[in-house]
Amino acid sequence: MGKSRMLLKRDIKEKKELVNIEMDRYLPRKDEYPKQIHKAIRHTLFAGGKRLRPYLMIHTYLLFSRTVEKILPIAGALEMLHTYTLIHDDLPDIDNDEYRRGKKACHVIYGSDIALLAGDSLLVYAIESINSAEIDEKLKLQLVREFCEETGHRGLIAGQIVDIASEGKKISEKDLKYIHTNKTGKLINLAIRFGCLLGKASEADMENMKVFGDKLGLAFQIMDDILDIEGDLATLGKSVGKDENSQKATYPAFAGLEESSEKAERLISGARERLEKYGEKAIYLDLLAEFIITRKY
Ligand code: IPE
Ligand code: IPE
Ligand code: MG
Ligand code: MG
Ligand code: MG
Numbered sequence: 001m002g003k004s005r006m007l008l009k010r011d012i013k014e015k016k017e018l019v020n021i022e023m024d025r026y027l028p029r030k031d032e033y034p035k036q037i038h039k040a041i042r043h044t045l046f047a048g049g050k051r052l053r054p055y056l057m058i059h060t061y062l063l064f065s066r067t068v069e070k071i072l073p074i075a076g077a078l079e080m081l082h083t084y085t086l087i088h089d090d091l092p093d094i095d096n097d098e099y100r101r102g103k104k105a106c107h108v109i110y111g112s113d114i115a116l117l118a119g120d121s122l123l124v125y126a127i128e129s130i131n132s133a134e135i136d137e138k139l140k141l142q143l144v145r146e147f148c149e150e151t152g153h154r155g156l157i158a159g160q161i162v163d164i165a166s167e168g169k170k171i172s173e174k175d176l177k178y179i180h181t182n183k184t185g186k187l188i189n190l191a192i193r194f195g196c197l198l199g200k201a202s203e204a205d206m207e208n209m210k211v212f213g214d215k216l217g218l219a220f221q222i223m224d225d226i227l228d229i230e231g232d233l234a235t236l237g238k239s240v241g242k243d244e245n246s247q248k249a250t251y252p253a254f255a256g257l258e259e260s261s262e263k264a265e266r267l268i269s270g271a272r273e274r275l276e277k278y279g280e281k282a283i284y285l286d287l288l289a290e291f292i293i294t295r296k297y
């Protein structure tokens with residue numbers, strides 16, 4: 001492993017622990033009544049996961065500010081929201097996936113009823129967690145408002161809806177981009193936006209980082225589509241070949257593997273250019289951007 005990759009790995013681990021401790025402290029113990037729900041929540045939340053969205057938020061924040069303690073409940077909220085979307089995404093009525101984060105999916109162990117409610121709970125906890133942060137009240141309201149806008153029926157959920165509705169259909173590149181931007185890109189951009197808002201970035205920096213996020217988010221989902229073809233269950237921690245089976249609208253299905261990889265690479269190059277103005281401060285974001293297209297999990 002190259003030196004820079006090791007640096008990134010160590011830093012991801014460090015930030016992941018901070019976020020895990022925060023979420024663990026916030027959530028009920030797994031034996032708290034009614035047990036099934038708390039066990040189910042923890043099953044998927046602490047199964048692993050790259051903690052990429054908290055990581056993006058923390059490092060965007062660090063471009064403009066210092067000391068991350070106060071923003072950890074918000075980083076945790078992004079991960080709770082993300083985990084809720086994964087639990088629901090795996091349900092038999094959505095993607096019908098049996099594995100998640102190297103373990104059996106939540107519904108396989110606890111049943112669809114509990115998995116559905118575990119997802120609901122994580123969504124509510126996420127908002128509670130933002131609310132619990134000790135930050136300026138006006139800013140907090142803005143975060144909650146943007147959180148709802150980006151992850152609700154005009155954002156992430158809209159992407160999931162069109163993703164399901166497009167199964168088995170030939171769709172345009174524009175529609176494919178709509179799916180990816182909404183189901184995945186919006187949460188990734190929200191993490192970056194939160195980092196900017198909490199770090200009190202200038203308007204120019206917010207705009208610059210929005211372009212970074214747009215490119216990174218799209219490249220991330222294209223890579224996810226590629227890994228569904230080229231990856232393996234043991235490394236990826238989730239089943240492969242499922243997009244083709246379900247005739248999902250993906251970039252490889254639309255443009256082929258080679259063109260999809262090239263597109264992801266182009267997007268990441270463009271994203272990394274946006275970091276140049278921050279110099280050394282952006283080292284981890286830059287390494288992360290590179291990791292997005294070289295990752296195997
Ligand atoms: C998987 O996200 C779902 C997508 C939006 C493609 P991640 O690849 O970030 O999953 P975890 O959190 O590491 O499990
Ligand atoms: C998931 O996209 C997006 C959300 C959960 C919002 P995918 O369906 O491609 O994610 P995986 O491959 O199951 O992780
Ligand atoms: Mg899906
Ligand atoms: Mg899925
Ligand atoms: Mg996928």
